[in-house]
Amino acid sequence: MTVGVVLVSHSVLLADGAAELAREMAPDVVVRCGAGDVDGGLGTSLERVQAALADTLGQVDDVVVLADLGSAVLTVETAFEVDESLVRRARLVSAPFVEGAVAAAVTAQQGAGLDAVAAAAEGAVASIGRPGPVLELVETSGTGGAAGTEIVGETVAVVRAPEPAPAGPVVPADGVIARVTVRNPLGLHARPAAVLARAVADLGVPVTVGGVDATSVLQLLALGATGGQELEITARGDRAEVAVAAVVGLIEGGFGEV
């Protein structure tokens, strides 16, 4: 079973940007946009939404649909009314547009079914709108700066935790635990988090990183793990040792960025 993602937005730029982000983290997932009015200006068009749905459903079994402002939602519902057969294979979720798109795509990349992908998108609301880790724009400097980066004169987005990450959970009897230091200068940002989540999902072993479910990109991002920070890795089950070693290897390897 494969699930694709359709992004419906008033803005072509907005949808394309969210799709770009989702594809970066889930390269094998079909992500299509139904955005803009008939001429590509701000608005929504039933034809564009229908085309995106048809294109996606031509390649995958089911599709999760995210929409931005009110009339984008109405347009999707209208598409379902015009062609009632769509409802069996397409589901409109109530989710934050960007976070939901990323969560849906990453979950779909892991081979999950429609229910799980929809739930991931809707669960993404938990990652926004509450105090805790925040996304900050940081002006980098040539001297390394606080984040230890060597990029000169660029603004980058990093997730920062206002407080130290919480301690890891109690490790069960059959568990394995290890500690590893994040080597990426920008910390566990979007791309490494996605790589890590995919790898852990492929392993099929329950793993926590910094106390959170390591298959969840959004939870990993919310850790706000910065470069140099130590993280606790735990796993349990038959292949716990292999899984922890693999995760430690990935993090120590710097995800190809260092």
Add this chain to the structure above:
Amino acid sequence: MTLDVAWSERWVRRSAEALSGARVELTELDRQIGDGDHGENMHRGFQAVLAKLDDGAERTQVGHVLKVVATTLMSSVGGASGPLYGTAFLRAAKVTERDDLDASSVVVMLEAALEGITTRGKATTGEKTMVDAWQPAVDAAARAAQDGADPVTVLQAAAAAADVGATATIPLVATKGRASYLGERSAGHEDPGARSTALLLGAALAAALTDEVPAA
């Protein structure tokens, strides 16, 4: 006058004419409490419907024409009014697959349109939306039909009630749609969707009162 397929085509042409004439007024209303595109969107939508009607396809029933209106508005009107009016005309088309409308069919058509709008927009009366024009129109039409009025008189009752309903949105505070972002500041302005509803139903009446077709 019979409310047949020729009437429904005249309704479309009268609507296009009315919306073309009101595009500045509607856009101005929408600029005050919305995003300022309602006049342009409705004008563009009905011009697209006119182009579709000129494709030469044979249409024998009222519902055939209303279906063209529905699908064209859905595709060509950006913003919420596309799906809202599109769904209204789609539902109306489904219940008017007949050669002409009697008094009760007019009521059924208006009820179906209102139901489409409330299904899609989840709005009810008093929220400063197009429902505040549609609901009194449906109620007035139903009363007229019950009193034994002919189909044209039923339309007249609906159009008059929609006009009153639209005007009555002026003091309301919006709680649905884009205008609700303004809260109390939305009071004092007429809702553009309610006004365009009144224009559409007024066009339906005008098309029933005379055979004349406005110049495109």
